[in-house]
Amino acid sequence: MKKKSVHEPKAKLMSAAEVWDDAQEVTRAFRQNLLEAEPVVRLNIPLSALLSALDTLSRDELAILQKRVKARLTA
Amino acid sequence: MAITNLLSGAYAISNTGPLISAFQSDSFVLLTKICKKIYITTACVVEFERHGWGNEVEAASPQLVVVKLKASEEKRALIFAKQIAQHPDVNDPVVENHLGEAQAIALAFRPEHRSDVVLLDELAARAIAKQAGLRVSGFPGVLLSAVQNNFISAEELKERLEICRARGTHYARIFIQQVYEMAKYGQR
DSSP states (O other), X not given: OOOOOOSSTTSOBOOHHHHHHHHHHHHHHHHHHHHHHSOOOOOOOOHHHHXXXXXXXXXXXXXXXXXXXXXXXXX | OOGGGTTTTEEEEEOHHHHHHXXXXXXXXXXXXXXXXXXXXXXXXXXXXXXXXXXXHHHTTTTEEEEOOOHHHXXXXXXXXHHHHHSTTOSOOOGGGGXXXXXXXXXXXXXXXXXXXXXXXXXXXXXXXXXXXXXXXXXHHHHHHHHHTTSSOHHHHHHHHHHHHHTTOOOOHHHHHHHHHHHHHTOO
């Protein structure tokens, strides 16, 4: 098997501070692409239906929702 | 649609370095959770083969797509390669050695790729790409986004960066610790 190596091992790389900006850029770009790719619909549903839908979400999905709610409350 | 799939509509263009990091740390599947498709150019394919990653590139199809630039795009890439080679943050002044990142930058100018993120770890190429108005991220930035969107934990991010370091990618220990802390505490 051919030995694996890295590309330009001595090149100067980004700083940790830039990594934070990178992550925001990645998330922003991906959400924007999704909005451009998918039609957007507005749903008028009773609040109780929304609340009962929460019971079907997984722990990971609830964590995402929690972040979103927290951001809205502090906005 | 599950909330965890909210980010599945993205596209990226990658240079050689970030993708080698993804292969080293077994993160390509994670990458495809965030990026529906990842494009690389023929100059990068040559570099992957030279560094022993040809089989991984082949196995990554169809999410990984190889693109051949048109003659006019190759000319533009050569201009970017010269700019990178002359950048103060570059140790290697040989223009041809920067064709991979330069071709990735040139590909991002196609109308269908204008909203894509260009994956670049090297300081000089990132500066040139940003100057050209492109969206840029390194491999650690994609991992941090994956943490922020609950695909992996902060500990998993750290582990993946440490694997890259152990296998030769130049992520300093202090750098990994700083990125880990940002991931863990959710702030810069």
